[in-house]
Amino acid sequence: MTSRRVLAAMAAMLVAGGVPVAGATAAQADTGITVQAAHNDWTNNGKLVLTLSAPTAVKDVKVSLYSVATQQTVATVADFKLTSGTAESGSWENAARIQLPDLGSYRIDVSATDAGGDVLNTTGSGYFYYSVTTNLNDTKVDRSTVDYFHRSVTISGHLMGQWPGSGAITPMGGLSVGVTSYDQSATVTTGADGSFSATLPFTNAYDTDIQANFSYDPNHVFYSQSGSRDFQIGWRKTATRIVENPSSRLIPYQGTVNSTSATLQWDSPTGWQPLGGKKLGSNSFGSFVQETTDANGNAVFPATQALWSNTTLMVGWSSDDPYLKDATASSSVMVVQPASFLSFSPTRTDAADVAVQGNMTFPGLMTPGTIPVNIQFSTTGKGGWTTVATTPGAQWNGTGYGFSATVPSTTAGFWRATYTGQPQFQNAVSTVAFVPAP
Known part of the structure; x- marks a missing residue:
């Protein structure tokens, strides 16, 4: 279907060649009848539309189509019917398709009369495009x-x-x-x-x-x-994945993860298959590191730097195929923080009780939220340790995290303090001290 835009484009092209645009109204005598528009029917390439206004009812509408190329009038169209508006102000359209010898642009010359005797004869009221x-x-x-x-x-x-x-x-x-x-x-x-x-x-x-x-x-x-x-x-992009395996997920304070393997795969119709020759990247091993997967999709990253706190090792692949999704993987690594006893001292206070006290230290980057300390007793000091009391939480005292307790005891034997901090903190055992019987 020819659109106004398409015909307007034709008009612009013809203007560039020196031909007046469609719809342009030529100079005419003031007869009382006015051609307001003369152009193709935008929905029918074989018909044209006139919009006329007059003091009284328009009649005897006729159009002559003039060829600029031949300088001849090639057709006269007279079967116009009022299609909208009124005879004094309305639009007219020819009933049958116009028959012309050739495709082209044709000047529209309009003649008409009205009931009051006004006569209109124009030269160039618009252009009719006889086009496919x-x-x-x-x-x-x-x-x-x-x-x-x-x-x-x-x-x-x-x-x-x-x-x-x-x-x-x-x-x-x-x-x-x-x-x-x-x-x-x-x-x-x-x-x-x-x-x-x-x-x-x-x-x-x-x-x-x-x-x-x-x-x-x-x-x-x-x-x-x-x-x-x-x-x-x-x-529809296909899923990919990275299967990541650090050599260890639990390391000591300031230790390293010695290596991390990663396997890149894509979700093929027959299951997960390796992607070889692809560059995996990570910032988790010092500076940015790239490793290329082998034929089995495997790559190995080097040791991490010394780790002081928990970390996440991340590996990613930025897809070089628009039909494969990017992939990332991450693994959490726990760094076991150090813990130790600075001091431990049991003292018999009377025939029935032993008073114990001491200090702990946590020289890493973390301190437990609560610090329960177990007080243990053994008659030989070589085994058979029994927890006889637990201090609920050691507190900072300016020197370390202090704890104390009074434990009923009438027997000679050996005493020590223990702290169970795993998995985040090291277990710790104090020195062993002997307390005689009363």
């Missing part, structure tokens, strides 16, 4: 989604044209149809039946649509431009 209206209405695509195994889209259809004189719609063979996506394009020539087909690769994530167009053809000036609808194309 093309269409790509049956255009289709072979898929609406691209994926890992289907990376192109084929668009096909027929370029058809409606002829202005007969209204017949026929194939338009031997013409160029352009096909475009975001960053791909192709030009194909229509077959004798107007058919065309083009396949475009979809290699850019911004390729999300495809369209066919018949554009301005300098060899067929009066074939209108036309376009198919814009076909939206979705992307």
Whole structure:
């Protein structure tokens, strides 16, 4: 269907060649009848529309079509009917399709009278474009989604044209149809039946649509431009994953993870398969490190720097294939913080009790939220330790984290303090001290 935009483009082209634009009103005597518009019917390439106003009812409307090329009047059209408005101010259209010898642009000369006796004769009230209206209405695509195994889209259809004189719609063979996506394009020539087909690769994530167009053809000036609808194309990306394995997930304070292996895989139709020759990257091993996967998708990262606190080792792959998703993996590593006793001292206070006290230290970067200390007793000091009391929480005293307790005891033996901090803190055992019987 010819649009106002397409015909306007024709008008602009003709103006560039020195021909007046359609709809331009030529100078005319003030007869009382005015041509307000004279142009093609935008929905029918074989008819034209006049918009006239007059003091009284307009009648005897006639149009002469004049060829600039031949300097001859080639047709006179007189079968105009009022289609909207009133006879004093309304639009008129010819009943039958206009028959002209050739496609082209023709000057519209208007004559008319009205009931009051006014007479109008104009030269050049507009231009009538006797043109073929093309269409790509049956255009289709072979898929609406691209994926890992289907990376192109084929668009096909027929370029058809409606002829202005007969209204017949026929194939338009031997013409160029352009096909475009975001960053791909192709030009194909229509077959004798107007058919065309083009396949475009979809290699850019911004390729999300495809369209066919018949554009301005300098060899067929009066074939209108036309376009198919814009076909939206979705992307279905395939999942990938990295399986990461640090050599250790629990290390001592200021220790290192000696190595970390990573395996890159993609979700194939037969299950997870390796991706070889791909660069994995990480900032978790000092400066940015890249390692290339082998044929089995495996890569090994070097030792970490000395670690003082818990960390997360991260490995990532930025996909070099628009149909494969990026992948990341992370592994938590716990750094066991140091703990030790600065002092421990048990003292018999009377025949029934032993008083114990001491200090702990945590020289790493972390301190436990609570610090329970177990007080233990053994008659030999070589085993058989029994927890006889637990201090609920050591507190900072300026020297260390102090604890104290009074434990009932009437037996000679050995005493010590213990702290169980795993997994985040080291276990600690104090020195052993002997306390005699009363």
